[in-house]
Each structure stands twice: as structure tokens, then as C-alpha cells.
Amino acid sequence: MIVLGVLMACFAWALIIPMSLTTPPSILLAAVFMTGLAIFGATMMLVLWVAVSPSPALGAAWWRTALLLAVSLALWAPTYGWAERGEQPWAWLAGFAIAACALITWQTGIVAAVVLGTAASIGGIVFDTSIAAGVLITLGCGLVVWAMCQAFVWLLRLLWAAQAGREAQAELAIAEERLRVSRDLHDVLGHRLGIIALKAELAADLTRRDPAQAAMESEGIRELANDTLVEVRRAIHGETTADLATQLQAADLVLRSAGIEASIDADQEVLPRIPQALSRLLAAVVREAVTNVLRHSDARHASITVADTEPLIRLIVVNDGVREAARSEVSGGSGLATLSARCTAMGAHLIVDRQADKNRFEVKVECRHDAGRSR
Known part of the structure; x- marks a missing residue:
């Protein structure tokens, strides 16, 4: 919106110059002329809106270009006819229209330049004005205004491209995490369910021949199913493979691959002293915070x-980059709330600190050395 506002301020001269260089013969015709310029300004804003869109549709670009050219040509006769002696107000109007079209794509700019440049030549012949001056003002104004405003549009499109790349990196990291979960679940369930199926067949065969042994096999199936459920929960939380040290390395890799400068400060003498259960809990906190x-x-x-x-x-x-619109989303999500409950169960304390004025988001966990052993 800021870029669109800057462009509209620049293109306001497309209305000011024709108004200052024309003299309609009556108040009524002056009002009609002002109305036509207002329509021209609204049409030009539609074209500029497409120019600053992140991914403009080709169809929308062409029909808005055609509409702007139609309005410009509709103003051709009155602007030439009411122009002050020696002035070329329509050439200025046409130049701004060419620049607006060229900001969308170079193809629309060329089409506009050909159509309006030809109209400027015809205007010089019909109204007995300088053909060279009309064409030069039309094309020169279009080129200069386009060059001045193209930097704003180019920077905006560069920003959109960078944002799209950042979102793609984030989606890739999330997809990799989902792949890890699916792989862990496959490893856990594939093996355990195969064993459960074999023991269930054995229990079915022993039901008539040896009921006591069948009951033992059924009890084994129950215990194995409970163990499998525990393993599945651990796999979902990433506790099957990642301790804190491993997760810190993964976090550093994921953050840097997403274009975020990462700083990892962990004493290598401290990490081995952290109990295994606590190490896995802290690894889960790191993984959720990085996500x-x-x-x-x-x-x-x-x-x-x-x-x-x-x-x-x-x-x-x-x-250092919490989005304003995302603060409520982060605080209201289930991830950190679930981790907070897990931390409490382990005797740890999870603290979330958001500082809006500094655009800072902090997740902190405090726990005693024996938290992992005592729970």
C-alpha cells in the first residue's frame, strides 16, 4: 500500500498537467472534462494496483491496460481541442498512461506506446500542432516516469520474491520434520505390528489346545501394544532419536537453511551431564521453538x-522477528501449551516472554539437574 501511495502521488501529475493546460469553452464542458479526468485517474489506479501485486494475473493486466488506453483515447479530442495555444496537454496525459502500463510488463508498455504514440501523431495532423513535439512529449514522459517509478516496483517485487523464498524454506523445514515423524512411526509401527500379528495368530492357534499358553500370549500382546503406544508418542515428539545435543545441531542447520542467522551457545561439558529424559524434553522445546x-x-x-x-x-x-498478526497465534497454539504441561510433569518451568516494543520473542525453560532423574 505504501508503494501504491507513492506511485499515485507521482501519477497525480497526469491529472494536474492536462487541467492546467486546457481551457474548456463553458462551465458545463469543464465539468464534463473534469469527470473524464477523474475516470482516467481511477483507471490508472487499477493499472498501478496490478503493477504492485505480488503475482498479477495476465488477463487482469491486459484488460486494465485496454481500459486505460480506451479512456485515454476518449479524452484525445477534447484535450487537443481545448488545449491552450502551443501546448500539448494530451501528450503528457498519454505519457503517464504509457508509464503506468509499462510498470506491469514491458509488453503492455510497448502496446501502450504504439497506440498512444500513433494517436499523438494523428493529433498533430488533425489539430495542426507540432507532430514531433507531441510524439516526443508522449514517449519521453512515458520513459522518464517509468524509469523513476520502476525502482519502487522492482524493490517491491524483490521483497515479494524474498518473502516467497523464505516461506518456501520454512515449508521445506516443516516438510522435513513431518517426514521424520512419518519415518519414525514407520520404524516403530512396522516392526511392532508385525510381532503383534504373529503373536495374535499364535494365541488363536493355542486357544483350544493350550488355553493357559494362549492367555500368556494374549497378555504379551497387551503389553506389546502398550509399549507400542508409548513408542508412537515418543516418535511424534521426536524422542526416539534426538537428544538435546543432536537437536541443537539440527536447529542450527534448519535456521541457517531458512536464511536466519543462528547463534548456538551450549557448553559441551554441560550437555553430557543432563539426564537423558531431561535432554529429550529440552530437545522437544528447541524443536517447537525453532518451528x-x-x-x-x-x-x-x-x-x-x-x-x-x-x-x-x-x-x-x-x-527478533515476531509478526504482529502472529503473536496471538503463537500464544494460542497447542505446541507450547503441550510442552509447558510436559515441563511441569518433569519438574521444569517453561516461560514465554513477548516484548512487542522490541519485537522479541523468548522461550525459556528452567529446571534442576535432578529433574530428569526424579520423575
Whole structure:
């Protein structure tokens, strides 16, 4: 919207110049002429709106270009006919129309230049004005205005492209995480369900011949099913393979692949001393925090710190790019809420700190060294 506002301020001269260089013969005709210029301005805004769109539709670009050319040609006769002596008001109007069309694509710009340049030549012949001056003003104004405004449109499109690339990187990281979950579930369920199926067949065969042994096999199936359920839950939370050290390495790789400067500060002497259960819990916090950075932030920098401050272990994940619209989404999501409950169950404390004025989002976990052993 900011870029569109700047462009409209520049293109306002397309209305001001014709008004200042024409003299309609009556008040009524002056009102009609002003109405026509207003329609021209509205049509030009439609063209500029397409120019600043992230992915303009080709059909919309062409029909709006055609509409702007039609309105420009409708103003051709009155603007030439009421022009002050020696002035070329329609050539200025046509030049701005060419520039607006060229901001969409070079093809629409060329079409507009050919059509309106030809109209300027015909205007010089019909109304006995300088043909060279009319064509030069039309094409020169179009080229100069296009060159001035193209930088704004180019930077905006570059921003859209960067944002699209960032979202693609985030989606890729999320897809990789989903692939990991599906792989872990396949490893867990494929093996366990095969065993359960074999033991179920054995129990069915033993039902008549050896009921006691069949009952034992059924009990084994129940225990195996319960163990499988536990393993599935661990696989979903990534606890089957990733401890804190492994997850820190993965977080660094994922953040940097998404174009985010990552800072990992973890004492390598501290990580081995963290109990296994607590290490997996902290790894889950890192994974959820990094996922939130990718999905809900415009962060340029993210830092992860693991500190051993007796008697507590602290994990702090900070990013500097929380989106205004996403703050409620992050706070209301189930991921951090679930982790908070898991931390409480382990004797740890999860703290979420959002500082709107600094655009800063922090996730911190504090726990005692023996939290993983005592639960």
C-alpha cells in the first residue's frame, strides 16, 4: 500500500498537467472534462494496483491496460481541442498512461506506446500542432516516469520474491520434520505390528489346545501394544532419536537453511551431564521453538543458549522477528501449551516472554539437574 501511495502521488501529475493546460469553452464542458479526468485517474489506479501485486494475473493486466488506453483515447479530442495555444496537454496525459502500463510488463508498455504514440501523431495532423513535439512529449514522459517509478516496483517485487523464498524454506523445514515423524512411526509401527500379528495368530492357534499358553500370549500382546503406544508418542515428539545435543545441531542447520542467522551457545561439558529424559524434553522445546520461528516470525537472528547455573539448567531460545498478526497465534497454539504441561510433569518451568516494543520473542525453560532423574 505504501508503494501504491507513492506511485499515485507521482501519477497525480497526469491529472494536474492536462487541467492546467486546457481551457474548456463553458462551465458545463469543464465539468464534463473534469469527470473524464477523474475516470482516467481511477483507471490508472487499477493499472498501478496490478503493477504492485505480488503475482498479477495476465488477463487482469491486459484488460486494465485496454481500459486505460480506451479512456485515454476518449479524452484525445477534447484535450487537443481545448488545449491552450502551443501546448500539448494530451501528450503528457498519454505519457503517464504509457508509464503506468509499462510498470506491469514491458509488453503492455510497448502496446501502450504504439497506440498512444500513433494517436499523438494523428493529433498533430488533425489539430495542426507540432507532430514531433507531441510524439516526443508522449514517449519521453512515458520513459522518464517509468524509469523513476520502476525502482519502487522492482524493490517491491524483490521483497515479494524474498518473502516467497523464505516461506518456501520454512515449508521445506516443516516438510522435513513431518517426514521424520512419518519415518519414525514407520520404524516403530512396522516392526511392532508385525510381532503383534504373529503373536495374535499364535494365541488363536493355542486357544483350544493350550488355553493357559494362549492367555500368556494374549497378555504379551497387551503389553506389546502398550509399549507400542508409548513408542508412537515418543516418535511424534521426536524422542526416539534426538537428544538435546543432536537437536541443537539440527536447529542450527534448519535456521541457517531458512536464511536466519543462528547463534548456538551450549557448553559441551554441560550437555553430557543432563539426564537423558531431561535432554529429550529440552530437545522437544528447541524443536517447537525453532518451528515457531520458521512459521510465525520474520526473524533475522535467533539464538539458543544452554547454561548451567547451579542449581538450575536454563535453556533460552530468542528470535527478533515476531509478526504482529502472529503473536496471538503463537500464544494460542497447542505446541507450547503441550510442552509447558510436559515441563511441569518433569519438574521444569517453561516461560514465554513477548516484548512487542522490541519485537522479541523468548522461550525459556528452567529446571534442576535432578529433574530428569526424579520423575
